[in-house]
Amino acid sequence: AQSVTQLGSHVSVSEGALVLLRCNYSSSVPPYLFWYVQYPNQGLQLLLKYTSAATLVKGINGFEAEFKKSETSFHLTKPSAHMSDAAEYFCAVTEGSGTYKYIFGTGTRLKVLA
Amino acid sequence: GAGVSQSPRYKVAKRGQDVALRCDPISGHVSLFWYQQALGQGPEFLTYFQNEAQLDKSGLPSDRFFAERPEGSVSTLKIQRTQQEDSAVYLCASSLALASGGNYNEQFFGPGTRLTVL
DSSP states (O other), X not given: OOEXXXXXXXXXXXXXXXXXXXXXXXXXXXXXXXXXXXXXTSOXXXXXXXXXXXXXXXXXXXXXXXXXXXXXXXXXXXXXXXGGGOEEEEEEEEOOTTOOOOEEOOOEEEEEEO | OOOOEEEOSEEEEOTTOOEEEEEEOOTTOOEEEEEEEOTTSOOEEEEEEETTEEXXXXXXXXXXXXXXXXXXXXXXXXXXXXXXXXXXXXXXEEESSSOBTTBOOOOEEOOOEEEXXX
C-alpha cells in the first residue's frame, strides 16, 4: 500500500533562510508525487508535481523538489523564505497513470520568523 | 475562470441531524473527488466520480455517507444521522480527466466545507 511520511509537523525558519520540508513515500509502483500548499480557510493549491519526467521539479513561488528513488524522498525546498510562505504544506502520492486516489501526508506547518 | 466552489463553507449540526454538502466543479471537468480532512491531518479520499458514475466509494467511512452526481456536474455529499466523529473539513476536487497520453491531469481543490457536529 502507498503511504507518505512528512517529518516535522511544524517547521520554523527565519525570513530569507532556506526552507526544507521533508517527504518520504512508499509505493510498489512508480509514483506520481505532489506538493500542495494550504492557506487558512482556503483549499489546496498545487505547488509542483513529479510525473516521471525530470527528477528536479520547479514549481510556483520559487519552490522546487527533487525526486530521489534510492531514498524514496521528494523533499520541498526554497532558497529564501518569505513571510507569505507561512502556510501548511502537504505531500501526496498516487500510483500514476490511470489512477486517481491521492494519499496525503499529515502536513507540515511552516512558520516564517521576521 | 471560476474554480471549484463548495457550499456552505461552514455547517454546524446537532448530533443526529442530516447534512448535505454541495460541490460545483470546474466546468467541463469529468472527474470529481471528495476528501475528508480531520483536524491536524491530511485529506483522506472518500469517493470518486467519472461524469455521473460513482466508480469508487471505498473511502466512505460508513453507510451514513452518501454521494451523488446525477447529471455529471454538481455533486452532493450527504451525511445522515451525523456523529461527532464526522466533524471535519470536507474537500471537493475536480480534474479534466484521468491521466492520458502520459499527461497527468491535476486535481483542483475547492475551499472546503467545515462541518462541526455538536
